[in-house]
Amino acid sequence: MADTGWPGCARSLKGVILDMFGVLYEGGEGDGVAIPGSIEAVKKLKESDLQLRFCTNETQAAREAFVAKLHRLGFDMSVSEVFPPAPAAVAVLKERGLRPHLLVYDALLPEFDGVDKNNPNCVVIGDAAEKFSYQNLNEAFRVLIDLEKPVLFSLGQGRYYNDPDGLKLDVGVYMKALEYACDLKAEVIGKPSSTFFQSVLNDMGLQPHEVLMIGDDLVNDVGGAQHCGMKGVQVRTGKFRPSDERHPTVTADGYVDDLAQAVDMILSQRR
Amino acid sequence: MADTGWPGCARSLKGVILDMFGVLYEGGEGDGVAIPGSIEAVKKLKESDLQLRFCTNETQAAREAFVAKLHRLGFDMSVSEVFPPAPAAVAVLKERGLRPHLLVYDALLPEFDGVDKNNPNCVVIGDAAEKFSYQNLNEAFRVLIDLEKPVLFSLGQGRYYNDPDGLKLDVGVYMKALEYACDLKAEVIGKPSSTFFQSVLNDMGLQPHEVLMIGDDLVNDVGGAQHCGMKGVQVRTGKFRPSDERHPTVTADGYVDDLAQAVDMILSQRR
Structure with a gap:
């Protein structure tokens, strides 16, 4: 009988999806810093027979600029392996013939270059920090x-994130504000949306039970992946808090100190 | 048998509470403009045997400055007859020994002069318009x-209001934003809170069934007053919309074209 728990489930895996911020790297001056062991861990996964994708709610820059930053930090990945919300939003807008009014970081705007924005018939918000002025x-x-x-489309639904300056309000807060103002429910694009995870699985050509998600966000990474039929493991880096291990509704399939430990456990099961 | 419906109920009334913006006056350059007939209607009520109070969610200025504006528009009222949320909030803060961090219009700050604001242990938000920056x-x-x-205390819970410039987001939107960010429920001070209406009834020394509320906001004025045991009549001025007369949960005891008509109907019942 196959072991379906963690780490035994690693034997039957065909792919792994990694969250990025808080798993691969964390904030700091300039580009931030790689979390110890994570560059080598990504390298080991790439050399294995497992398929690898990166799934992020990152909306502070267009994908090319974002991946270039990860290269500078020392990570080996290509743009086509990275799944952030903005390109998923562009696909939805085109499919449904919607013309967005955008409230996002200026650096994200290039993702929407090919989208008609005249006479808008929907709104897309992403984290916009100081651009979340009263007027905007x-x-x-x-x-x-x-x-x-x-x-209303919201690129993620985070409450807040940790910045070198301190805690900062995230896009979910402004999503709730507009939901109340207009008496509507936003469509969330990004984790933990099943549609979003499914688009990554489609790209891998794999079934959910063949894939493991590794993230630092219990609800959006682990819970979202589990809701989709995947296994989810939480790292004790990034936004992990000890209380996550006693969360009322989400229980990870496993907890590891960091990505390096997760990858070593996965690969040792498969030998 | 006493007629408990509108306008028959006017015979047994001992007091009337009036909303202000949208009932007495409306927006416009400078102080705004009195709604036709409303100055005379207030005068008639004051000359009658009915007690009169004004109950508003106004938070753009301290009470003295606000009442001075109403005087300039031609209304006869004293500061002690006007009940806005800020003085009610001050009473709550003092009673519970709370020290507020304030996010309100600068012009409202004098209301909080006597309150200790060092080392804050709560937050009070009111409509703050442009002061609702990301940083604030x-x-x-x-x-x-x-x-x-x-x-978290919120001075009102409005979604938006009509300004000569167009629709503007109101305090309720930012209340919802902070509720989501901090996973808490705000305490609303102002209409439609029963505590707030009750403080006006206490000041009048009257029971709810002896008092009629007249407002333009179906949910906050009429619904709030009814929830408290008062009758509520809606005027078809201010933010009134025809769809209010088919609202799924709140039905006014009566609808009138404007305050002048309401007062004439009340007084003619009592002759």
Whole structure:
């Protein structure tokens, strides 16, 4: 009988999905810093027979610039292996013929270059930090309230994140603000949306039970992956807090100190 | 048998509470403009045997400055007859020994002059318009998230209001944002809170069934008053929309074109 628990499940895996911020690297001056052992861990996964993808809620830069930063930190990955919310949003907008009003970081705007933004009939918000001024939020609100069927997309639904300066409000907070103002429910693009995880699985050509997600965010990484039928393991780096191991609704399939330990456990099971 | 419906109920009334913005006056350049007939209607109520109070969610200025504006528009009222949320909040803060971090209009700050604001252990937000910057909201968030038992007071819970410039986001939107960020429920001070209406009834020395509320906001004025045991009549001025007369959960005891019509109906019942 196959062991379906962690780490025994590693024997039957065909692919691994990694969260990025808090798993591969963390904040700091400039590009931030690689978490010890994570560069080597990615290298080992790439040399194994496992398929590897990166799944992030990163919306502070367009994909090319973002991957270039990871290269500078020492990671080996290609743009096509990285799945952030913005390209997924562009696919949804094109499929549904929607023209967005955008409230996102300026550096993310290039992702939307090929999208018609005239006479908007929906709003897309991503983390925008200082761009979340009263005026900009009011402008997004007025676009929505004037629509017969207002549609709001939110690139993630995070509450806050840790910055070298201290805690900072994330996009989910402004999503809730606009939901209340317009009496609507936003469509979340990014983790923990099943549609988003499924698009990564489709790209791998694998079934959920063949894939393991490794992340530092219990609800969005682990819970989201499990909801989709994958296994989910939480690292004790990044935004991990000890109370996560007693969370009322989400229990990870396994907990590891960091990515390096997770990868060593996976690969030793497969030998 | 006493007629308990509108306008028959007017015969047994002992007091009337009036909403202000949208009932007495509306927006416009400078102080705004009195709604036709409303100055005379207030005068008639004052000359009657009915007690009169004004109950508003106004938080853009301290009470003295606000009442001075109403005087300039031609209304006869004293500061002690006007009940806005800020003085009610001050009473709650003092009663519970709380020291607020304030995110409100600068012009409202004098209301909190006598309150200790050092080393804050709660947050009070009111409509703050342009002061709702990312930085200011983040600052309020950090105060809350650092508290063992975070307490958030919101002066009203409006979604948006009509300004000569167009629709503008109101305080409720930022209340929801902070509620989500900190995973808490705000305490609303102002209409439709029963505590707030009750403080006005206490000041009048009357029972709820002896008092009628007249407002333009179906949920916050009419619904809030009814929840408290009062009758509630909606005027078809201010933010009134025809769909209010088919609202799924709140039905006014009566609808009138404007305050002038309401007062004439009340007084003619009592002759």
